[in-house]
Amino acid sequence: MTAPEHDKALVGAYVLGVLSPEENTAAEAHLDSCPECRRELDELRMLHDELGEVPPEAFLDGPPDGGDLLLQRTLREVRGISSRQRVWGGSLAAAGLVAVVALSVGAGVFVGNQTASGPGNGVAAPTASPLPPGTKHASNVDATTGAHLAATVIPANNGWVKLQVQAGDIAPGQRCKLFVTSKAGKQEQFGGWLVGANATPGKSITLDGTALMSINDVASVSVVNDQGQVLVNTPV
Amino acid sequence: MGIAERWSRRGGRSAGDEALIRSLYEEHGRSLLAYATRLTGDRAAAEDVVQETLVRAWKHADDMVNNKGSVRGWLLTVARNIITDRARARAVRPTEVAETPTTPPIQRDHAQGVVDSMAVLSALNTLSAEHRDVLVEIYYRGKSVTEAASTLGLPPGTVKSRSHYALKALRTAMAEQPAEVTR
Incomplete structure (x- = not known):
């Protein structure tokens, strides 16, 4: 799989659809003649489909736009639960009654x-x-x-x-x-x-x-x- | 991960609790809110979901930290479960007036898809930054080779070959990853 002639096919890039038309043609020609790369093609296609399961939002970083009102609200809720836990004592809190x-x-x-x-x-x-x-x-x-x-x-x-x-x-x-x-x-x-x-x-x-x-x-x-x-x- | 480990201690909370919420919000808030907004189609509802997600993270910090996947994956999974549960609760209400044997069963199997997607996400996180970045640009941001090349500061040819090796590296990462991923 690491041999240069296989890598020329760039099966992964082919699956991702990033090859130029000429490269595509070359990759397909190689795939036609190479069972090993065809097997890899099948595997990578399946993987490519699985990539679609990940929400694209998973790759956003940082806090939300529009200030930290949401953060403040969440902190207030957590403070409320914390104080309630103290009121309720350990057993209820441990049972997760705080919610x-x-x-x-x-x-x-x-x-x-x-x-x-x-x-x-x-x-x-x-x-x-x-x-x-x-x-x-x-x-x-x-x-x-x-x-x-x-x-x-x-x-x-x-x-x-x-x-x-x-x-x-x-x-x-x-x-x-x-x-x-x-x-x-x-x-x-x-x-x-x-x-x-x-x-x-x-x-x-x-x-x-x-x-x-x-x-x-x-x-x-x-x-x-x-x-x-x-x-x-x-x-x- | 390092951050979160500090929270797994119980007791002596308050200050640490707030810091946990803050750090999760600063790091993952945008991702969570965007995801929840897309799934609910409603910014206000999405904010409620994010709030509940963060509260759950705080309450189950151990669970989140010990999760085999990433913290991000854990949070997105929880957010998605909350949204599904709420949709289900809404769907269930009418059965109060029309409770018949023909009432369709509520779907209970959304979890599997989430597990799979989070398995992919945590495998992506084990890739080198170079590999991960090129996949994110090409696949998730839908960039062309030229655009990705310009964003990443690479020649287009490198983007192509790197995306190829990145996909292969991801396959290896998926194979090595423990099958079990907490919900």
């Missing part, structure tokens, strides 16, 4: 009408139709905040879940986000609300949501405020 809260609170907020549905500390959110097999229930009361959470996790097709939760006894005025956390630590927000200023103790809010997570992967459901504090978490 992406990239969405601003705006996304899922609906203003806090804490409807009267009883001091829902038991089974959550009754539904009209019978729940499918595999549905899981969980509930918990946080010893520190006093907030309670009851969650029903319903398996859906294609590896996602519907979630119905009742939450209550959360201090008024808090912006709450609902998260579901996978066993691998992946976390997805599936809802959020603002606790009304006149929220009545003992009353619960009922919320539904969906998350792209298989029911078998669901580890816990939690309510987190916009400071990143976990108000209540229930293992599923």
Whole structure:
């Protein structure tokens, strides 16, 4: 393959299409007569196709154009997660419960009408139709905040879940986000609300949501405020 | 790589964490944002993807550093996975109202293509700068021999022969590369 007569064919350059018409003709003439170079041609063609798998953007360097707003935003998020980790302590952080809260609170907020549905500390959110097999229930009361959470996790097709939760006894005025956390630590927000200023103790809010997570992967459901504090978490 | 090793220590984070994010942003931000923008067709969505990618890099610094491919490849793979997952999540929502057995299964096999492409990328990174540069100019930037020759400051004949040897060197690098590349 290193012999000069083979190299004259410049099979690699031929594959890359950078030869002049005359060189192409010469390369093809050599390829016709040389099984070894034809084999190489096949291999390099395959490789050439694989090159196409790499995105051309992979070869851009440096920071994005247009300033570092994106950097600042990312740093703020990381700072937020760091402080949350300190609040939550080691075990949750290790389980990876800290996660992406990239969405601003705006996304899922609906203003806090804490409807009267009883001091829902038991089974959550009754539904009209019978729940499918595999549905899981969980509930918990946080010893520190006093907030309670009851969650029903319903398996859906294609590896996602519907979630119905009742939450209550959360201090008024808090912006709450609902998260579901996978066993691998992946976390997805599936809802959020603002606790009304006149929220009545003992009353619960009922919320539904969906998350792209298989029911078998669901580890816990939690309510987190916009400071990143976990108000209540229930293992599923 | 050297930079990233320092981050793999856990504990005593904050200052180091910010420096990690900053250095990744300075080095790979443009590449990530351009890639995400092309795939999403939306600059704002792409920025969200880049942000999430960097946060994941920070959270999984060990994984990123120990990855057999390049840091760049790891980041692009993560960005692509985030975009795919989001597209899938959007595609899945309507099944909430139309949940029938005929609902087409969601594609789960995007990972393989990404692995392959990142294997090529990390093999490219093992080439000498001369070889890599000529392939990047010719193949990825679509330059003609004349243009590449002028960019690289080489005679056109050298660009041709070098591209030939670069492709052969890449084949060798691909063959030597461990097959397993972390997602």
